[in-house]
Amino acid sequence: MAERSATAAPRADPEAELLRVGRALHEALPRPSRNPIEAVDRRAMELAAQDDRLRAALFRLVDVTPACRSLDDLAAHLASYLGEVERRPPPLETALRLSGSRAGRAALGAAAAAAVRHMAHRFIVGETPRGAMPTLRSLWVAGAAASVDLLGEATVTEAEADRYAERCADALDTLVEQSGRWPSRPVLERDSLGSLPRANLSVKVSALTPLLRPDAPELGRADAARRLRPLLRRARDAGAHVHIDMEAVDSLEATLSLVLELLDEEEFAEGPSAGLVLQAYLRESPRRLDQILEWAASSRRRPPLVVRLVKGAYWDHEVVEARQHGWPSPVFEVKAESDRNFEDLTRRLLDARPLLRVAIASHNLRSLSHAIAWNRVAGGRDEDLELQVLRGLGDHLMRALAAHGMRVRVYCPVGDLVAGMAYLVRRLLENTSNESFLYEQARGVPLEELLAPPG
Amino acid sequence: MRPFANEPTLELRRAPVREALLAARRELEPRLPLRVPVLVGEERGADSGLESTDPGAPSRVVAAGGVASAADVDAAVRAAAEAFPRWSGRSAAQRAEVLVRAAAWLRERRLEAAALEVRECAKPWPEADADVCEAIDFLEYHARQAVELERGPQLLQVPGERNMMRYAPRGVVAAISPWNFPIAIPAGMVSAALAAGNSVVLKPAEQSPGCALLLVTALRAGGVPPGAISLLPGYGEAGAALVRHPGVHVIAFTGSSTVGLELVRAAAETPADQPHVKRVVSEMGGKNCVIVDSDADLDDAVPGIVQSAFVYAGQKCSAAARVLAHEAVADALIERLAGAVRVLQVGRAESFATEVPPVIEREAQERIEGYARTAREEGEVIAEVGEVPEGGWFVPPRLVASLPPGSRVLREEIFGPLLAVERCASIDAALDAMTESPFALTGGLFSRNPATVAKVARRAPVGNLYVNRHITGAMVGRQPFGGNRRSGTGSKAGGPDYLLQFVEPRVVTENTMRHGLVVE
Numbered sequence: 013m014a015e016r017s018a019t020a021a022p023r024a025d026p027e028a029e030l031l032r033v034g035r036a037l038h039e040a041l042p043r044p045s046r047n048p049i050e051a052v053d054r055r056a057m058e059l060a061a062q063d064d065r066l067r068a069a070l071f072r073l074v075d076v077t078p079a080c081r082s083l084d085d086l087a088a089h090l091a092s093y094l095g096e097v098e099r100r101p102p103p104l105e106t107a108l109r110l111s112g113s114r115a116g117r118a119a120l121g122a123a124a125a126a127a128v129r130h131m132a133h134r135f136i137v138g139e140t141p142r143g144a145m146p147t148l149r150s151l152w153v154a155g156a157a158a159s160v161d162l163l164g165e166a167t168v169t170e171a172e173a174d175r176y177a178e179r180c181a182d183a184l185d186t187l188v189e190q191s192g193r194w195p196s197r198p199v200l201e202r203d204s205l206g207s208l209p210r211a212n213l214s215v216k217v218s219a220l221t222p223l224l225r226p227d228a229p230e231l232g233r234a235d236a237a238r239r240l241r242p243l244l245r246r247a248r249d250a251g252a253h254v255h256i257d258m259e260a261v262d263s264l265e266a267t268l269s270l271v272l273e274l275l276d277e278e279e280f281a282e283g284p285s286a287g288l289v290l291q292a293y294l295r296e297s298p299r300r301l302d303q304i305l306e307w308a309a310s311s312r313r314r315p316p317l318v319v320r321l322v323k324g325a326y327w328d329h330e331v332v333e334a335r336q337h338g339w340p341s342p343v344f345e346v347k348a349e350s351d352r353n354f355e356d357l358t359r360r361l362l363d364a365r366p367l368l369r370v371a372i373a374s375h376n377l378r379s380l381s382h383a384i385a386w387n388r389v390a391g392g393r394d395e396d397l398e399l400q401v402l403r404g405l406g407d408h409l410m411r412a413l414a415a416h417g418m419r420v421r422v423y424c425p426v427g428d429l430v431a432g433m434a435y436l437v438r439r440l441l442e443n444t445s446n447e448s449f450l451y452e453q454a455r456g457v458p459l460e461e462l463l464a465p466p467g
Numbered sequence: 468m469r470p471f472a473n474e475p476t477l478e479l480r481r482a483p484v485r486e487a488l489l490a491a492r493r494e495l496e497p498r499l500p501l502r503v504p505v506l507v508g509e510e511r512g513a514d515s516g517l518e519s520t521d522p523g524a525p526s527r528v529v530a531a532g533g534v535a536s537a538a539d540v541d542a543a544v545r546a547a548a549e550a551f552p553r554w555s556g557r558s559a560a561q562r563a564e565v566l567v568r569a570a571a572w573l574r575e576r577r578l579e580a581a582a583l584e585v586r587e588c589a590k591p592w593p594e595a596d597a598d599v600c601e602a603i604d605f606l607e608y609h610a611r612q613a614v615e616l617e618r619g620p621q622l623l624q625v626p627g628e629r630n631m632m633r634y635a636p637r638g639v640v641a642a643i644s645p646w647n648f649p650i651a652i653p654a655g656m657v658s659a660a661l662a663a664g665n666s667v668v669l670k671p672a673e674q675s676p677g678c679a680l681l682l683v684t685a686l687r688a689g690g691v692p693p694g695a696i697s698l699l700p701g702y703g704e705a706g707a708a709l710v711r712h713p714g715v716h717v718i719a720f721t722g723s724s725t726v727g728l729e730l731v732r733a734a735a736e737t738p739a740d741q742p743h744v745k746r747v748v749s750e751m752g753g754k755n756c757v758i759v760d761s762d763a764d765l766d767d768a769v770p771g772i773v774q775s776a777f778v779y780a781g782q783k784c785s786a787a788a789r790v791l792a793h794e795a796v797a798d799a800l801i802e803r804l805a806g807a808v809r810v811l812q813v814g815r816a817e818s819f820a821t822e823v824p825p826v827i828e829r830e831a832q833e834r835i836e837g838y839a840r841t842a843r844e845e846g847e848v849i850a851e852v853g854e855v856p857e858g859g860w861f862v863p864p865r866l867v868a869s870l871p872p873g874s875r876v877l878r879e880e881i882f883g884p885l886l887a888v889e890r891c892a893s894i895d896a897a898l899d900a901m902t903e904s905p906f907a908l909t910g911g912l913f914s915r916n917p918a919t920v921a922k923v924a925r926r927a928p929v930g931n932l933y934v935n936r937h938i939t940g941a942m943v944g945r946q947p948f949g950g951n952r953r954s955g956t957g958s959k960a961g962g963p964d965y966l967l968q969f970v971e972p973r974v975v976t977e978n979t980m981r982h983g984l985v986v987e
Contacts, residue, residue, distance in 0.1 A: 076915040079762045081795055089762065092917045166766035168773075169806020222810045226480035227593060228820035231812065262480055338475030434766070 026382075026389045027465070033388075033416075034381035034463040040412035041453075059101060061444040061451055066104075069093035075437055077128040078430040083121025087111050090124050129429065135404035135439050136163065136432045137424040141183040144426045145190045152191070152210075155414035156422050157200040159255055159400070160187060161214040163427030163435050168222050176219040177239040181246055183426070187211035188250040199419050203395045205316060205366055209285055211252035214423065215243065217267045218259055229266035236270055244274065247284035255318065258289035260326045260333075261342045268300065272307045280313065287318030287371070290361075292354035293327055293343040301360060308367045320371040320400060321357055323350060323379075325438050351379065351466035358383045365396060371421065373400035375409060376449040378463050384418065394418055405439060405450060468563065471608050473942055474574070474600040477581075479593055485819055488592055491578035492585065492817065499586070503532025503676040506683060506698040507543040517700050519674055522589040522825040523815040523859035529587040530677030535670070535699035537708050543697035544714040547639040547666035550694030555636045555664035559617035563610035566658055569689025570606035573599065573650075573682075580650060580681055587677045588649050589816040589824040589859070594779050597940065602654035602682065604943035605961065609655075612966045613662035627980035629987065634970035636664030637746065638716035641709045643670050643730075645722045646827060647782050649678035655943075655960045656719040656748075657686065657696065663969040665717065666695035670709050672722075674827055676700040710734060713741035717969055719748045721784075724880065724953060727751035748968045750784065750955040752880035753908030755938060757787045758897040758923060760914035761795035767935060768913040769803045774937045775911065776886040777811055777864050780823050782831075785909040785931070785939045785948070789877060790888045791897035797890045801868065804888065805850035808866045811884075813855045823852070823884050825859035832860040835883030838876055839865055842885070846870035849888070880906070894919055898926050908950030911938040928952060930959070 060067040072093050080086040091111035094104055110116035138144030141160060148158050160183055167173045191210035201208050217232070218224050220239045224232035240256075247254045256271045258264065271288045274280065290297055290304070301319075308317055327343055334341045344350040354374070361370045362383070372383040380399055387397045400421045401410050413420040425435055442448055453462060477484050500518070505511040516534035521527040535543075554562070573580060577599045584595035622630040640660035644653035653669055660667045671679030683698045699705050703726075710718055710733050718734055720727055727749045734745040757775065759768050775787035792800050814821040826832050839862075842848060846869040855861035864884040870876050877887055891897040894914075901910060910929035914920055920934055930950040931941060941948035947962020949955050958968045979987050 072915065075764070076762055079764065079915065081761055085762070088918070089916055096917060166770070168766075168769045168803055170810060171806055172803075222807065223812075225812075225820065225822075227485065228812075228818075229480075231820045265480065265482065337478070338473055339478050 024389050026385055029385035029389050030378075030381045031463055033384045034377055035459065037377060037381060037409070037412045037416060038459050038462075040415045041408050058454070060440075063097070063099065065097045066100075067444055069097050071437055071440060073124060074128050074131065074440065075433055077125060078433055080121075083125060084114065084117045085121070086124055087117035087121035090120060091117075131440070132429050132432055132436055135402075135425060135436055136427060137403055138426050139428045141186040141426055144424065145186070148424065149190070149194060151422055151424075152194050152197060152200065154411070155197065155199065156410050156420050157197075157210070157212065158422050158424045159212040159214045159253075161216075161257070161423060161425045162219075163425050163431040164219050165431055167219045170222060173219070173221050173235070173239060177243065180213060180215055180243050184211060184213055184243065184246050184250060184252050187213065188252050199395070199417065203369070203419075204393055205369065205396075209251050209253040211250070212255065212421065213247070213252065214255045214257050215240070216257045216259060217270060218263055224263050224266055226262035226265075229263075229269065232263070233266045233270045233273075236266070237274055240270065240274060241277075244280055244284055244286065247286075248280065248282070251284070253285040253287070253318070255287040255320065256289070258291055258322075258324075260329055261294070264294075264300075268303070272304075275313055275317070276307075276311055282314050285315045285318065287320055287369070289320045289322055290357060291322055291324035292357050293324035293350045295342060295344060297353060297357060301357060305364055305367065308364070316366060316369045318369040318371055318398075319361055320373050321354065321361060322373045323354060323376075325442065328441060348466040351376070354379050355382050355466070359386055362387050362390060362392060362397065365392070369398070370396070371398040371400050373423070375401060375406045377409070377453070378449075378466075380409065380413070381463060384416075402439065405442070468567070468611060468614070471611050471944055473944065474603040474607075476593070476600050477596045479596070479819070485592075488578055488581060488596075492582040495579055495582045495586070499530075500528040501530040501583075501677045501680065503530050503680045503698075503700050505533040505535045505539050505700060506693075507539060508546045508693045508697070511539055511542070517673060517676060517702075519587050519676055521586050521859075522827050523817075525829075525859065527586075529583075530680070532676050532680075532700045535701040535705040539699060540668075540705055540708040540712060543668040543699055544639055544709070544712045546694040546697055547668050548714055550666045550692050551636075551638055554661075554666055554692060554695045557664075559613040559662070559664070562662055562664065563614050565690040566606045566610040566662055566686075567689075569685045569691070570603045570610075572688045573603055573606070573685045576681075577603070580678075583677055583681060584649055585816045587675050588646055588827065590649075590779060591816045591821045591824050592819055595816075598648050598651045601648070601651035601943060605651065605655040606658045608943045608961060609658040609662040609966060612659075612963070613664075616663065616966050616970070622974075627978065627985050629977040629979050631975045631977075633973055633975075634663070634967070635973050637969060637971055638665060638743075639714055640665045640667045640717045640719060640969060641670065641712070641715045642667055643706045643709070643718065643720045643722065644672060644679070646672035646674035647779070647784075649675035650682050652721050653679055654682055655965075656721070657682070659960075659966050660717065660719065660969045661686070661691060661695065663966050665969055668697045668699060668709060668715075670699045670701065670706045673700070673702050707733070711736070713738055715745060716743055717746045717748065719968070721750040724751040728953075746968065748956055748958050750949055750960070751953065752882075752906060753784050753786075753950060753954050754788050754878065754880050754904050754906040755786060755909045755911070755929070756789045756791050756897075756901045756904070757911035757913070757938060758891075758894065758901065759790060759792045759796060759800055760894060760912070760916065760919055761793040762915045763793075763796060763913035764915065764935075765796065765800055765803055768800065769807050771911070771913065771935075771937045772804060772886070773807045773811070775939050777808070777823050777884050778939065780826050780862065780864075781884045781886075782826060782882055783939050784950075784954075785941065786882075787886060787911060787938055788881060789900075790886065791891050791900055792888060793894065793897070794890050794892055797888075801849065801866075801888055804886075805866050808850040808864050808886075809852060811852055811864045813852050813861060813863065815856065815859065823864050825861045826883055827860065829860055831883065832862055835862045835881060835885060838879075838881045838883070838885055839867075841874065842867040842870065842876045842887070845874050845876065878904070894923065898923060902926065902928055905953040906950070907952035908954035909933065909938045911936075930954065930957065
């Protein structure tokens with residue numbers, strides 16, 4: 013099936029091809045509720061998605077868990093949050109009663125801590141890069157590459173920035189060393205432009221400097237560059253890929269200019285393989301793509317820049333911040349607009365090859381099918397399109413895509429529970445948004461609707 | 468009128484917006500120094516007795532103007548009294564229109580106004596812009612509040628009797644304003660007084676006459692009659708004379724506790740020829756505490772505290788001065804705070820990177836350094852920015868700890884970039900430390916337990932408590948602002964009660980029964 017596109021017939025109708033791809037992928041997804049643990053997860057997520065206050069209570073519990081001093085303390089927090097929920101489902105009513113006694117709190121605290129740990133393990137592959145290697149290896153063997161993201165607390169000091177840079181260096185070394193022993197997986201390590209590194213690290217600029225200031229991007233850019241340069245050298249020398257993540261709009265200017273300027277430096281002309289992120293929920297994203305394309309066209313750098321297209325993970329933050337300041341929202345407020353933009357950007361990116369390498373990151377079956385179909389209809393090869401999903405959210409999609417012969421990469425956070433909390437809450441928010449594809453899919457929305465063009 | 472909405476601050480994260488501000492600054496440069504006359508009705512001369520200078524480059528004069536004399540003060544109060552009947556005779560809606568026009572005038576010149584604040588008061592751009600927005604907010608908000616107030620409250624009515632309560636302006640308001648919010652604070656006082664129908668004499672801080680002139684120009688451009696708003700640039704003597712003047716009905720003051728209390732005393736004098744008791748609206752200092760609970764998210768607490776304590780070099784009455792840290796998180800918090808203080812950007816206000824600009828004047832610099840010496844002697848300086856630029860009134864940001872409980876560093880308002888950390892065994896202990904202070908302006912709490920939040924909200928005596936965020940930057944209509952205890956008289960600027968300070972209630976009861984007939 014993977015080979016089909018290379019010989020694809022005359023330009024077919026893209027929507028028809030999209031439906032074909034979408035049905036095939038959907039076919040490969042497991043039926044819901046086979047796994048009892050997943051059923052419980054799903055039930056919890058459903059409850060949360062239906063009741064905003066309950067959702068808030070659960071998120072606050074997850075958020076505070078690592079900061080609690082004891083199980084008793086954790087149970088007291090839980091009771092305090094539940095007290096603010098008006099309509100409590102029976103199990104939570106029981107929980108609230110339990111919190112009345114010391115013994116009850118111990119039991120409740122233990123149960124809550126276990127539940128949060130369970131949830132964290134779904135999204136986080138290990139506490140350290142070394143600890144994550146068995147999971148990364150089994151993903152690879154099963155046909156999925158990974159990009160490792162080191163979770164951390166916010167960087168507010170120089171020491172924290174240095175520590176993060178050291179962790180990145182260590183992760184690169186571990187990934188390069190260990191992944192060298194993995195079996196060959198041609199789909200994952202080669203496209204028509206050449207070979208693709210097995211070791212792939214995602215890096216956050218906000219963690220590389222305590223000086224990111226939205227009003228003075230040059231300050232954080234210069235400070236982050238000091239720490240990013242040695243990482244790029246290390247990746248270049250070891251043959252690893254470094255991907256710079258994109259965060260909130262406040263750091264967009266600094267991040268984008270940092271990456272483009274740094275990669276243009278003479279010493280990085282031949283490597284490493286590097287990439288950045290385009291967020292489709294941003295109204296300015298088409299202009300940002302112009303900027304990236306202009307750069308790519310004029311750059312003398314050899315390895316093509318990898319552009320990962322995502323929807324964007326800071327929607328609530330951006331909307332709230334803009335409302336509080338009375339600013340126009342930097343993100344599309346209607347989901348369909350964002351989805352349409354995602355498809356427009358997908359097509360522009362695919363058409364820009366071989367100037368760029370393209371990775372489409374989404375859990376939306378329509379968006380993924382659209383990318384695969386457009387690539388084929390435009391005469392592209394499957395190997396020149398990468399698809400990406402998040403660990404814990406896109407696991408089923410990952411398997412379906414791999415089975416479909418596509419190159420799929422799983423974004424794999426690594427870190428401890430304290431460090432991972434902000435990430436975890438963002439993922440849960442996404443998962444319980446009643447507009448999310450995964451939620452719709454779990455609710456049993458018909459396939460035709462899931463694959464319909466964004467309204 | 469449309470419902471009130473806060474004026475949006477500039478989106479400084481966008482490069483073109485920053486460019487526009489720099490252009491406004493370039494345009495302002497050749498117009499400096501501004502000439503600030505004594506304005507009593509018409510101009511009364513601007514013999515150069517007063518100069519404001521750039522705190523980052525003290526040799527540069529930003530505004531030069533007159534010093535109001537005792538005769539000027541008297542003339543201003545008389546002019547205000549003369550203008551009062553006509554101004555107060557207008558309906559609240561008519562006065563509101565004037566204030567809204569003044570707001571529009573200021574809005575059109577907001578970049579220029581911000582540039583002036585950067586130069587005259589060393590307010591970094593985001594702070595300067597926020598101050599201009601707040602001034603616009605006060606004009607718009609108080610205009611609407613006055614229209615609302617004019618309707619008066621509902622009273623019980625029985626047959627044959629008509630009861631009516633309304634609020635009448637008090638007369639002449641003396642506004643004495645500080646330099647740290649050089650347009651917004653005088654705008655708040657003056658617009659409240661004017662909206663309610665009073666006439667006003669404004670005596671701004673000697674450090675910021677240029678900004679005050681801009682406000683008065685806006686008000687007059689909006690249509691406030693010249694007699695109803697006078698400007699008395701000058702020093703403390705002019706303010707003292709104004710406060711003692713028997714023709715003044717209300718004194719609105721924001722500034723230091725020393726001056727504020729002196730003013731309360733002076734206003735209490737009621738000479739025989741003064742047919743009224745003066746009312747004082749006084750906003751004074753703070754010694755603001757931030758409590759950090761054991762379950763606090765330090766990722767939020769550290770930036771929130773640093774912002775609260777060091778932005779604008781701590782020269783805000785709302786700024787954080789003491790951190791009361793639960794001992795379970797104290798070590799981690801102190802380490803991270805120290806690291807965050809060391810990377811603070813100290814520089815001239817006009818640089819967008821600057822977080823800590825120079826302090827307002829030499830005396831302030833010396834005073835703050837004095838507290839730093841005490842902190843070093845009695846405790847320890849944990850973190851300090853090593854190098855600060857030369858040429859201006861720069862003071863390095865400092866984090867201090869291990870001070871004995873009675874230390875003046877923990878008790879007195881420093882009004883500079885110096886933050887003290889203390890360890891507390893529990894939230895109750897932290898609350899005790901907070902409530903022992905005679906100040907009660909702002910306070911902060913970082914906690915993720917709703918029960919703790921409720922407890923602190925109940926016990927903290929402060930006028931404004933901020934939970935899980937920075938403790939500065941109150942917004943008009945959103946965070947009505949003002950302190951309790953020795954921090955202020957408890958009236959809330961930018962809130963629904965503020966205008967009541969500038970009016971007196973009057974009730975009229977009319978018998979509507981005549982020979983058994985109810986005439987209504």
